[in-house]
Amino acid sequence: MPSLVDYAPIVGDSTIEELRGLGKRMAGQRVAMVNSTRVGGGVAEILDRMVPLLEELGLRVRWEVVEGSEPFYRVTKAFHNALHGKQEAIAPEMFQLFLDVGRQNAERLVLDDDIVFIHDPQPITLVEQRRPGQTSRWIWRCHVDVSRPHQGVWKFLQPFILKFDAAVYSSSAFAQQMPMEQVLIAPSIDPLSDKNRDLAPEEIDAILKRLGIPRDRPIITQVSRFDYLKDPLGVIEAFRRVRKSIKCRLVLAGGPASDDPEGEEVLNRAREAAKGNPDIHLLMLPPNSNIEINALQRTSAVVVQKSIREGFGLTVSEALWKARPVVASAVGGIPLQVKHRYSGLLVHSVEGAAYAIKQLLSNPDYAKRLGENGREHVRQNFLLTRHLRDYLLMFLTLGVAEEMVYLNGH
């Protein structure tokens, strides 16, 4: 596991010193992070890297995961889609199931830590256990774009949200007007994780061989859970258009997330759409295929993220950090990462994606420049060290450390 000092060559000594200084003020604080899966998706990806570094800074952190059966995850996936503004039929029993599973989790998870960090809606009802007089600060970390939510789901969740001290969003465009503290903190990637660290060319060769991806032609890649909102079918359609004039391959790499039951169905639809085309490679990767994803992203001539809706879209920063030219939809947090024609190309349709991919494949110098700009943009804005600093500053702003000092009688 990398430790903080290992990040200094990437972000500079002063960043690490600043983190240590902030860490001293928070030392001994107990933090509970609660989300809905340990693997799969961006939230688990971030927590996996953030928790050990917060501990190195002196905080006492535990990472808890709410438990539920498949029907519960069907409900939470429907809520997730609905919050993103997708049309979803939400039946009254779904709300009831959500509450019931929330209550079961509350019996198991007693949250009396100094800071309780609830990620996304799945664990949100745990805030019900909050009692007057408790000193814990409760933070709702919303990774979803809730600017145009399904009204029924939003109204149902709102009374829970209002019980938190603060709501954290990835972008101002995602937020809702609410009376509590509203904080903007963008997510991040870890430049030293297996997902993002440098790989030797031999390592990449061996992995691509193992995955059965020939390297005879430029590779276009999208890495995503198999989810309609990531639009794998749109990517296949765009690829077919590109392939008419340029010989290339498409890799769609995805994996299961235990809180996403839709994956199998979407994968089958993608298989159907890709049928009979030997240049399209669909990879269902096991959890923790970090080096494999790293190698795929690094080998790609173009990385695509053609989402229809998006939270932040970590895969975009992952590709940019590898100096890859990116073609991505202008949705969710993607425009924070891709500045059009500077650190990638933003698109709005299948036709637009096909056109942008062709443009990059036929202009390697331009593509290279976009990738290099993208890497710098990520270094400045979307690395884990910046994210840690923002969280520590938020904890301090919410008065957690001051209260501890007071309670300790200093």
Ligand code: UDP
């Ligand atoms: N990811 C992965 N394996 C897969 C598909 C995705 O490890 O098969 C990772 C991907 O590299 C990224 C995260 O899952 O780190 C997805 O985060 P993002 O914000 O792009 O999307 P989300 O899945 O959270 O909507």
